[in-house]
Amino acid sequence: MNHLDVFKALSNKARLQILQWLKDPEVHFPDQPGFESGVCVGQIQQKAGLTQSTVSEYLSILQRAGLIESTRVGQWTYYRRNEKAFLELTQIIQKDL
Amino acid sequence: MNHLDVFKALSNKARLQILQWLKDPEVHFPDQPGFESGVCVGQIQQKAGLTQSTVSEYLSILQRAGLIESTRVGQWTYYRRNEKAFLELTQIIQKDL
């Protein structure tokens, strides 16, 4: 995990918001049935009020930082939080920062 | 504490480095005697290899984010870490993020 990339990924309002939404998918994305593998891009885009390309880009920034993971199922890509990364981040802040 | 400003402040290599230096001033700034109130800008600037104006600006970004504090003594401004902010940050990541 690269500290810098993680902090950069977190330095954006929309991306922080997305992370929070993904914490409780059933609450924030009631349209979508089943959340085992995450939430699909379209749902997130709709809620974020940004274009599809922007949201797709933001999700890949979060993923490169290790904060979320994805699974492709058919034509959908489902994104979900990687809680391990958040734990690791708090440890990094306590030790390395 | 504004999450976004904190993460932005942490999204820069030099600023992260400065925070780490300030963790062990006696190790990283052996020239300066006494560290109770922190390290002065000149010492940090010299070690960072950036211009005085850049370092001064970076320190004020870190300060606005709440990550460091300063005390003016004569013509020097001494900067030191605000450890409370780092603790608070780990709690924010665990709860709000």
Added chain:
DNA sequence: AATATATATCGACTTTTTCCGATATACCAA
């Protein structure tokens, strides 16, 4: 194969950040 839908990538433009040199301000010493 043709069409439709979901997502990713590309190119462009705008805004923000980085980092500098120059200048201003604050304090100290003679």
Added chain:
DNA sequence: TTGGTATATCGGAAAAAGTCGATATATATT
């Protein structure tokens, strides 16, 4: 009060990030 040193602020050029529309790719359906 004059000059010296430390820090802060200002203005700007270059690089990076934000954001879009258009296009490409992948998958599903007919």
